[in-house]
């Protein structure tokens with residue numbers, strides 16, 4: 001299930017693995033360094049605004065991007 005950008009816990013869309021959203025100003029960069037990948041939810045409408053939900057993959061799953 002896609003993760004809302006304000007959700008304190010990020011969940012892998014495939015297996016349900018979760019990780020706490022990093023608290024710092026770097027955003028989710030520390031997660032990318034651990035192998036997590038996220039992208040805007042392609043099913044979200046309308047698409048003309050920045051997405052509010054993101055699909056994520058954990059380090060053990062095929063990356064979403």
Ligand SMILES: [Zn+2]
Pocket residue numbers: 012013014015016017057058059060061
């Ligand atoms: Zn996963």
